[in-house]
Amino acid sequence: MTDRLEPDSSGWKPASGRRDRIEPLTRNRSIPPCMKAVVDATDLEKTYGETVALSGASLSVERGEVFALIGPNGAGKTTLVRALTGTTTPDAGTVKILGESPTAVDRATLGVLPQDFSPPDRLTARELVVYYAGLYDDPRDPDDVLADVGVVDAEDTWYENLSGGQQRRVCVGSTLVNDPDVLFLDEPTTGIDPAGRRTVWRLIEELAAAGTTVLLTTHDMAEAERLADRVGLLADGSIVAEGTPKSLVAEYGGSSRLTIETDAEPAAFAPLEYPTERVARSHVAGASSGQSAVVVRDVPPAEIGGVVDFLEQHDLEYTGLSWAEPDLEDVYLTLADETELERTNRLGEPAGGEAAPAEDAVRPGETT
Numbered sequence: 001m002t003d004r005l006e007p008d009s010s011g012w013k014p015a016s017g018r019r020d021r022i023e024p025l026t027r028n029r030s031i032p033p034c035m036k037a038v039v040d041a042t043d044l045e046k047t048y049g050e051t052v053a054l055s056g057a058s059l060s061v062e063r064g065e066v067f068a069l070i071g072p073n074g075a076g077k078t079t080l081v082r083a084l085t086g087t088t089t090p091d092a093g094t095v096k097i098l099g100e101s102p103t104a105v106d107r108a109t110l111g112v113l114p115q116d117f118s119p120p121d122r123l124t125a126r127e128l129v130v131y132y133a134g135l136y137d138d139p140r141d142p143d144d145v146l147a148d149v150g151v152v153d154a155e156d157t158w159y160e161n162l163s164g165g166q167q168r169r170v171c172v173g174s175t176l177v178n179d180p181d182v183l184f185l186d187e188p189t190t191g192i193d194p195a196g197r198r199t200v201w202r203l204i205e206e207l208a209a210a211g212t213t214v215l216l217t218t219h220d221m222a223e224a225e226r227l228a229d230r231v232g233l234l235a236d237g238s239i240v241a242e243g244t245p246k247s248l249v250a251e252y253g254g255s256s257r258l259t260i261e262t263d264a265e266p267a268a269f270a271p272l273e274y275p276t277e278r279v280a281r282s283h284v285a286g287a288s289s290g291q292s293a294v295v296v297r298d299v300p301p302a303e304i305g306g307v308v309d310f311l312e313q314h315d316l317e318y319t320g321l322s323w324a325e326p327d328l329e330d331v332y333l334t335l336a337d338e339t340e341l342e343r344t345n346r347l348g349e350p351a352g353g354e355a356a357p358a359e360d361a362v363r364p365g366e367t368t
């Protein structure tokens with residue numbers, strides 16, 4: 001970022017001194033109150049040779065919203081972020097950021113964390129933040145930025161010697177030095193440990209509460225569910241579903257799962273009269289070695305005790321039992337499966353050859 005921050009006609013001045021929280025009054029200096037869609041993209045197309053990266057992607061993000069883009073590898077998320085931020089030019093379609101084209105918008109109002117951002121290795125965390133802050137006339141205090149992303153203890157370590165997670169935190173910090181109004185974060189927490197991830201989550205929540213508009217991409221459904229006001233699922237270059245996490249779960253999430261770690265056959269559960277399917281043990285978080293599992297759907301929480309009684313009465317051995325409401329991961333898996341099916345149908349291929357096993361629908365991210 002080489003553009004300089006110019007105070008606008010309203011006489012905006014950055015906050016001075018150390019801030020424990022981001023002050024709402026410093027936000028949105030360049031967003032007129034009447035402007036609803038801060039990020040607005042319509043029918044974006046982008047191909048690389050034979051590869052279609054974007055095929056009619058449209059989205060709109062409102063002032064102060066956190067919008068999470070999710071989707072399989074290669075779905076086009078990074079290409080979409082690049083098109084939105086002006087680092088790639090779409091073949092067709094329009095983009096407006098703060099009412100301007102991405103190349104005309106005041107860069108000082110944006111914070112952009114590319115997926116592959118790689119700052120100079122032989123600068124310390126502090127030097128890097130100071131360096132990026134130096135690109136702006138009225139930057140934030142680097143100490144505040146380092147504190148925000150939780151790398152104060154490692155501020156004198158060369159970037160190349162920081163852990164992967166610390167490096168990513170410094171990268172997130174470098175996008176905050178100009179106190180941006182609109183923040184684009186392409187997989188901000190990849191490689192960050194659980195505690196660090198929560199630090200970044202809280203930071204994003206604070207920024208959003210203070211009015212920053214955030215568009216992030218993530219493969220972490222818990223992250224999207226926690227942070228996003230709205231989620232867009234990108235598949236094959238277009239948004240195939242969009243809504244609040246709650247509405248998406250209600251529409252596509254399916255039913256609750258009671259997972260029973262057992263070698264018993266699903267048929268043994270027939271008297272319970274709930275839909276039942278076998279899942280591989282690799283699909284069950286924390287399952288004991290050698291154990292597979294049966295998933296019983298639609299069991300209300302009040303009926304779990306009845307299922308346990310049933311297991312005991314019928315001498316069905318089990319080593320673990322867990323119950324879960326459907327969540328965004330179920331939405332993702334359902335829609336990703338549907339999209340894959342549509343694609344194979346479109347290409348005139350048999351949809352997956354052999355029938356996909358029922359277990360494919362059940363949270364393959366969970367491993368033993």
Ligand SMILES: Nc1ncnc2c1ncn2[C@@H]1O[C@H](COP(=O)(O)OP(=O)(O)OP(=O)(O)O)[C@@H](O)[C@H]1O
Pocket residue numbers: 048051052053071072073074075076077078079080115
């Ligand atoms: N510069 C490029 N040259 C050629 N192909 C590209 C280029 N950038 C992206 N692609 C292709 O476009 C498609 C979409 O890629 P993109 O990186 O946008 O996906 P993504 O959803 O961000 O994936 P991931 O989740 O793995 O990061 C992929 O097939 C990718 O190989």
